[in-house]
Amino acid sequence: MKLFRKLKEVLKNNREEIFISFDNDYLYYKREEKIEEKLSWDSVLEIFAFKRDLFTVDLICVGFRIDNGGEYFEIDEEMKGYKELESFLFTRFKNIKKEWFTDVALPAFETNLISLWGEPLIEKIWEV
Numbered sequence: 001m002k003l004f005r006k007l008k009e010v011l012k013n014n015r016e017e018i019f020i021s022f023d024n025d026y027l028y029y030k031r032e033e034k035i036e037e038k039l040s041w042d043s044v045l046e047i048f049a050f051k052r053d054l055f056t057v058d059l060i061c062v063g064f065r066i067d068n069g070g071e072y073f074e075i076d077e078e079m080k081g082y083k084e085l086e087s088f089l090f091t092r093f094k095n096i097k098k099e100w101f102t103d104v105a106l107p108a109f110e111t112n113l114i115s116l117w118g119e120p121l122i123e124k125i126w127e128v
Contacts, residue, residue, distance in 0.1 A: 018031055019081055022088060024092070025042075046117065047089065048063045048113060049101075050111050051105070052111075059077065059078065060077040060104060060105065113126060
């Protein structure tokens with residue numbers, strides 16, 4: 001078990017650190033306190049969740065689809081600010097699916113893509 005924890009830390013430490021922050025209008029991607037990019041909440045057509053298989057661990061991700069071609073912004077559970085944003089989404093987007101984590105987390109090492117809010121189109125775009 002120690003080996004898996006050690007591998008997770010190595011993977012985590014090798015990722016470029018991006019911070020996320022937000023307000024009622026935007027999601028901000030920051031690097032060293034500088035805003036790199038921002039997403040207007042009004043442009044979000046769908047919110048979805050999925051997992052990335054990182055070989056020894058899974059990474060829970062949330063996507064914000066902004067067009068019908070599949071362009072989306074993505075955050076993940078390792079980003080600073082993720083937990084605060086996750087809570088904010090329940091107040092900003094009415095009728096968002098609240099009980100989704102287990103559906104995405106299990107089974108392990110599968111994508112488990114699900115739509116949480118909005119027009120459910122991402123599954124068709126990704127052909128899953």
